[in-house]
Amino acid sequence: MTEQKTIWLTQEAFDKLNSELEHLKGPGRQEVIEKIADARDEGDLKENGGYHAAREEQGKIEGRIRQLEDMLRRAEVGETPPDDGIVEPGMVVTYKFVGDDDDEAESFLLGAREIAPDDLKVYSPESPLGAAIHGHAKGETVSFQAPNGKTLEVIILDAKPFSG
DSSP, rough: OOOOOEEEEOOHHHHHHHHHHHHIIIIHHHHHHHHHHHHHTTSTTOOOOOHHHHHHHHHHHHHHHHHHHHHHHHEEEEOOOSSSBOOTTEEEEEEETTTGGGOOEEEESSGGGGGGGGTOEEEOSSHHHHHHHOOOBBOOOOEEOOOSSEEEEEEEEEEOOOOO
């Protein structure tokens, strides 16, 4: 089994996830329990679509509760990293593949999906690209092995703190 890694979160993201967890463990759970009870009162459970839908919803809620608990247990709450051009969790990294034009550059947040807006890609620090560039600086060329086995080279064009 692989070691569980720390997840970098801002205080705001940590508080938001904690609120979601408290809602799911309290009112969220209670609502689905009531739906299951109401559907159970309707009779035959084998052909009761409402019952099966409520049980499926319960499974999703319980799964999200486990995910949030795990994430919050591993969270490292901190300030935005320094604006020093060194790639670390909490940075928006702009890069391009060696040989590509500058207009083919891409940006992503190195960190947790929960803190990023929907329009910003997120890579985990444990992903092949994230692990390869972590600790490297703007202007450096870094190679890494992609999941398909190919060795790729990227140039780090910029690394700025995320100010989400």
